[in-house]
Amino acid sequence: MAILSKIRERSMFLIIIIGLALFAFVLDPSTLGDFFNSSKVNEVGEVNGEAISTQEFAKELEQYKQQTGGRVSEMQAAKNVWDNIVRKKIYKNQLNEAGITVGEQDVWNEVINSPSVQNNPQFLNEAGLFDEGKFKTFLADTKANNEQMWAAWSGYMNQVKNNAETNTYNKLVTAGLGASLKEGETEYLIENTKLSGKFVYIPYSSISDSLVKIKKSEIASYIKDNKSQFKVEAARDLSYVKFNILATPEDEAVIKQNVASLIEDSLDRNNDKRLGLKNATEYKEFLEENNSDINLDLGYKFNASVNQTVAKDIFAGKEGDVFGPYKDQGYFKISKITEVTKMPDSVKASHILIPFVGSQAAPQDVTRTKEEAKILADSLLTVVKRRKSKFADLAKEFSSDKVSGEKGGDLDWFNYNRMTPAFRDFSFTNKKGSLGVVETPFGYHVVSVDDTKNNQTVLKLATYGKQIVPSEATENAVFQEAEQFALAISKTDDYATLAKDKNYSLRSAVGLQVLDENVPGLGNQRQIVSWAFSGDSEVGSFKRFDLEGSYVVAVVTAETEKGLMPVEKAINRVRPILTNKKKAALISEKLNGSSLEEIAKANNTTVRTATNVDLKNSSLSGVGVEPKVVGAMYGAKENQLYKGIEGNRGVFSFELNKRELPTALPNYEANRKKIAESRKRLTFKIYEAIKKASDIEDNRANMYVSN
Numbered sequence: 001m002a003i004l005s006k007i008r009e010r011s012m013f014l015i016i017i018i019g020l021a022l023f024a025f026v027l028d029p030s031t032l033g034d035f036f037n038s039s040k041v042n043e044v045g046e047v048n049g050e051a052i053s054t055q056e057f058a059k060e061l062e063q064y065k066q067q068t069g070g071r072v073s074e075m076q077a078a079k080n081v082w083d084n085i086v087r088k089k090i091y092k093n094q095l096n097e098a099g100i101t102v103g104e105q106d107v108w109n110e111v112i113n114s115p116s117v118q119n120n121p122q123f124l125n126e127a128g129l130f131d132e133g134k135f136k137t138f139l140a141d142t143k144a145n146n147e148q149m150w151a152a153w154s155g156y157m158n159q160v161k162n163n164a165e166t167n168t169y170n171k172l173v174t175a176g177l178g179a180s181l182k183e184g185e186t187e188y189l190i191e192n193t194k195l196s197g198k199f200v201y202i203p204y205s206s207i208s209d210s211l212v213k214i215k216k217s218e219i220a221s222y223i224k225d226n227k228s229q230f231k232v233e234a235a236r237d238l239s240y241v242k243f244n245i246l247a248t249p250e251d252e253a254v255i256k257q258n259v260a261s262l263i264e265d266s267l268d269r270n271n272d273k274r275l276g277l278k279n280a281t282e283y284k285e286f287l288e289e290n291n292s293d294i295n296l297d298l299g300y301k302f303n304a305s306v307n308q309t310v311a312k313d314i315f316a317g318k319e320g321d322v323f324g325p326y327k328d329q330g331y332f333k334i335s336k337i338t339e340v341t342k343m344p345d346s347v348k349a350s351h352i353l354i355p356f357v358g359s360q361a362a363p364q365d366v367t368r369t370k371e372e373a374k375i376l377a378d379s380l381l382t383v384v385k386r387r388k389s390k391f392a393d394l395a396k397e398f399s400s401d402k403v404s405g406e407k408g409g410d411l412d413w414f415n416y417n418r419m420t421p422a423f424r425d426f427s428f429t430n431k432k433g434s435l436g437v438v439e440t441p442f443g444y445h446v447v448s449v450d451d452t453k454n455n456q457t458v459l460k461l462a463t464y465g466k467q468i469v470p471s472e473a474t475e476n477a478v479f480q481e482a483e484q485f486a487l488a489i490s491k492t493d494d495y496a497t498l499a500k501d502k503n504y505s506l507r508s509a510v511g512l513q514v515l516d517e518n519v520p521g522l523g524n525q526r527q528i529v530s531w532a533f534s535g536d537s538e539v540g541s542f543k544r545f546d547l548e549g550s551y552v553v554a555v556v557t558a559e560t561e562k563g564l565m566p567v568e569k570a571i572n573r574v575r576p577i578l579t580n581k582k583k584a585a586l587i588s589e590k591l592n593g594s595s596l597e598e599i600a601k602a603n604n605t606t607v608r609t610a611t612n613v614d615l616k617n618s619s620l621s622g623v624g625v626e627p628k629v630v631g632a633m634y635g636a637k638e639n640q641l642y643k644g645i646e647g648n649r650g651v652f653s654f655e656l657n658k659r660e661l662p663t664a665l666p667n668y669e670a671n672r673k674k675i676a677e678s679r680k681r682l683t684f685k686i687y688e689a690i691k692k693a694s695d696i697e698d699n700r701a702n703m704y705v706s707n
Contacts, residue, residue: 042054042699042702042703043699044056044057044082044698044699044700044703045082045696045697045698045699045700046695046696046697047085047086047089047090047093047694047695047696047697048089048090048093048694048695048696049695050089050093052085052089054703056085057081057082057085057700057703060081060084060085061077061078061081063155064077064080064081064084065077067155073517073524073526074517074526075515075516075517075526075704076517078515078700078704079515082698082700086691086696087166087687088162088165090687090690090691090694091162091165091166091169091687092165093694094169094690095165095168095169098169098172100168100169100172102161102164102165102168106164107157107160107161107164110160110163110164111156111157111160112130112132112135114160117130117135118130120364121364121365122134122138123135123138139153170683170686173683173686174679174680174683174686177676177679177680177682178676178679179672179673179675179676179679180672181667181668181669181672183671183672183675184668184669184670184671184672184673184674184675185668185671187671187674187675188662188665188668188671189661189662190614190615190616190634191614191615191616192614192662193614193615193634193659193660193661193662194612194613194614194658194659194660194662195610195612195613195614195630195633195634195656195658195659195660196609196610196611196612196613196656196657196658196660197609197610197633197654197655197656197657197658198596198607198608198609198610198654198655198657199596199607199608199610199620199629199652199653199654199655200591200596200599200600200603200605200606200607200608200652200653200654201605201608201620201622201623201647201649201650201651201652202587202590202591202603202605202650202651202652203649203650204579204580204583204584204587204649204650204651205650206587206650207583207586207587209579211586212579212582212583212586214575214578214579214582216567216571218578219567219570219571219574219575219578220567222574222577222578223564223565223567223570223574224564227564230564230565230570231563231564231565232560232562232563232564232565232569233513233514233562234513234514234533234559234560234561234562234701235511235512235513235559235560236512236529236532236533236537236556236558236559236560237508237509237510237511237512237556237557237558237559237560238508238509238512238519238528238532238554238555238556238557239495239496239506239507239508239509239554239555239557240506240507240509240519240521240522240528240552240553240554240555241482241485241499241504241505241506241507241552241553242505242507242521242522242550242551242552243478243481243482243485243550243551243552243553244478244549244550245470245474245475245478245549245550245551246470246474247468247469247470247471247474248470248471248474250471251468251469251470251471251474252332252468254471255332255466255468255469256325256332258466259324259325259332259333259334259464259465259466260324260325260334262276262277262290262334262464263276263277263278263322263324263334264276264278265278265279277322277334277336277462277464278320278322278336280336280462283296283298283336283338283462284296286462286464287462287464290464291466292464292465292466293331293465293466293467294331294333294463294464294465296462296463297461297463298338298460298461298462299416299421299460300341300343300416300428300458300459300460301458301459301460301461302343302345302416302456302458303315303456303457305417306459306461307326307328307329307333309326309327310323310324310326310335314335314337314459314461315457315459317337318337318340319337319338319339319340320336320337321336321337322334322335322336322337323335323336327468328465330467330468331465331466331467331468332465332466332468333463333464333465333466334463334464335461335462335463335464336461336462336463337459337460337461338459338460338461338462339459339460340457340458340459341457341458342455342456342457342458343416343428343429343455343456343458344428344452344453344454344455344456345415345416345453345454345456346413346414346415346452346453346454347413347414347427347428347449347451347452348411348412348413348414348449348450348451348452349411349414349427349447349448349449349450350391350392350395350404350408350409350410350411350447350448350450351395351399351401351404351409351411351423351445351446351447351448352377352380352391352394352395352398352399352405352409352445352446353399353400353401353405353442353443353444353445354368354373354376354377354380354398354399354400354443354444354445354446355373355400355442355443356368356369356370356372356373356443356444357369357370358370359373359441359442359443360441360442361442362400362442362443363400366400373443373444374437374439374444376398376444377437377444377445377446378437380394380398380446381435381436381437381446384435384446384448385435388435388448391408391409391446391448392408392409393408394409394446395408395409396408396409400443409448410450413451413453414427416428420440420441420442421440422438422439422440423438423440423445423447426438426447426449427447427449430449431449431452432449432450432451432452433449434447434448434449435447435448435449478550478551479551482544482551482552482553483544485498485499485502485504485553486542486543486544486553489542489553489555490542493540495542495555507520507521508520508557509521509522511560512529512532514529514533514701514704514705515700515701515704516529517529522547522552525545525547525552526704527545528545528552528554530704530705531543531545531554532554532556533701533705534705537556538556538559539556539557539558539559540555540556541555541556542554542555542556580646581646584644584646584651587644587650587651588643588644588651590602590603591603591643591644591651591653594641595641596641596653596654596655599643599653608620608621608622608623609621610633610654612660613630613633614630615627615630615631615634618630618631623647623649623650624648624649625648626647626648626649626652627648628645628646628647628648629645629647629652629654632645632654633654633656636654636656637656638656638657638658638659639655639656639657640655640656641653641654641655642654642655
């Protein structure tokens with residue numbers, strides 16, 4: 001099943017492209033080259049009339065996946081590549097319209113002035129200065145002799161060009177995004193003007209929901225009047241039942257018995273003696289011959305790192321004792337004590353790290369060979385053995401670990417599992433004051449064991465483990481159960497009742513979009529999303545899917561086409577808005593009176609006070625944040641009654657008693673500058689605005705959904 005799941009995760013559009021190309025080749029081999037001509041390949045989309053071909057998209061997608069090392073999913077990669085292509089085309093179009101070109105010389109200057117090129121020792125002359133000629137020679141040689149590296153450099157230079165185009169356009173736009181002194185003054189007044197007054201607040205909750213009726217036609221009208229808020233992409237809703245393939249108690253009993261049989265010696269099918277773990281001495285060979293699902297780990301084990309259900313018994317044992325079978329993290333295990341000793345649980349140590357060419361995380365300026373690094377480390381060890389006081393100074397001078405080097409090589413306290421194995425073993429098996437040289441993947445370490453604490457018993461265990469997995473019979477039984485449920489769905493429209501009758505958990509996945517890959521509750525299941533949008537799927541369609549460790553029977557329960565959100569989908573969002581509007585009208589009818597006191601008395605409430613509120617902090621005491629009401633107060637005349645102001649939580653009437661203006665400043669240059677700088681930082685919004693105004697057609701769904 002694991003292999004089948006991986007096959008299903010593969011991208012379909014590359015298979016389609018290859019298939020069509022081979023078909024064309026069979027008909028006429030000369031057409032193979034023409035097939036990938038952009039004029040003959042289906043388009044992935046368009047940006048302002050410029051086509052994005054399948055070939056262009058597939059090429060960039062493959063490059064992106066190589067760059068990321070497969071660390072992103074297929075659909076996430078497709079999304080990132082699409083966004084990058086759209087961005088490039090939008091900016092290129094803007095620059096073309098402005099008559100601006102980013103030329104090869106501009107790109108070259110950006111490349112050679114980058115720190116990674118300028119400071120690379122490979123491109124420096126005898127005086128330690130950057131030599132452009134050396135860099136050109138390097139690129140020429142790379143292009144001729146190293147195809148892979150040249151591809152990387154070409155990609156880097158293309159990226160530099162794209163960035164240069166983006167930055168050029170943004171700089172041109174932001175150069176005009178200034179601010180006036182009047183704007184600075186206005187902002188200062190808005191942020192610092194204090195308002196005080198009185199108000200009457202009648203909450204929407206004072207009117208029962210039952211008194212307000214909302215018709216579907218009203219919701220439809222609201223959606224139509226506010227189209228920009230209710231634009232939606234095509235979506236599908238699913239319901240599904242998941243049938244987990246889990247080991248039964250009978251399966252566990254068989255696995256446990258098989259593991260137990262490996263403790264003592266026995267005879268195999270040919271009546272040849274088979275060593276059990278108790279008498280085995282070659283533990284790696286034993287695990288391999290008996291198909292252990294866990295690898296041999298002969299590191300020291302502390303009590304806390306052993307399964308606590310058996311730790312007490314194991315740590316009371318002696319060398320040669322075997323324990324189990326016991327259940328641990330999805331496995332049945334048997335463990336043999338191979339060594340008993342004493343060890344601290346924490347060590348304080350210092351080191352001097354000497355890396356060499358090829359060692360892990362070695363700095364770029366390291367040129368010493370492994371042999372030279374060993375000689376240097378041994379020399380340093382000789383020095384510190386004679387005079388331990390020299391260790392700190394030598395660490396600061398020679399160690400490539402700059403963090404600890406600045407502290408004289410001090411690594412502070414660490415536990416057994418923190419360090420790389422060779423370093424760990426030296427630190428924990430030697431006494432306080434010990435010195436030595438240790439080789440690890442990072443280079444050679446001159447190590448000083450400075451202190452130890454909490455000495456205790458530790459063990460080495462040879463552990464055999466078998467994963468607890470369902471048997472073939474169990475998997476077949478679950479498969480039959482899922483098949484029978486799918487068959488039953490085909491005979492009824494009421495699948496919900498069917499699932500309830502069978503005591504199945506029916507789950508929902510609402511609002512799946514065509515390029516989604518995650519199904520709530522199931523994780524990355526692109527195959528299910530693709531099926532839901534395929535040409536032969538409609539409301540009521542169902543299918544059984546084979547997943548890793550389970551089967552799923554899914555049903556399409558609703559379809560939403562691209563356009564405006566359907567009334568049924570918008571009800572929960574629009575109903576509260578219209579309900580409050582109708583409640584506001586009912587409340588406004590009761591705001592009778594020529595003063596706040598009369599209005600309050602008529603509505604059996606009180607007059608409240610607002611003191612020193614402002615537009616920046618539009619919170620009214622005892623009510624909450626009410627920007628509409630405070631905004632109305634800001635523009636109101638003093639000592640005048642205002643009624644029927646609709647807020648977030650209710651309807652307000654108020655009187656502004658005092659507007660306290662801030663002290664005038666000699667000038668508002670600081671405020672003007674702050675506004676201008678904030679505008680120049682909004683390059684993302686600049687792009688989003690251009691993108692919104694662009695004509696973008698996205699047809700990626702045609703590549704990832706079979707019709």
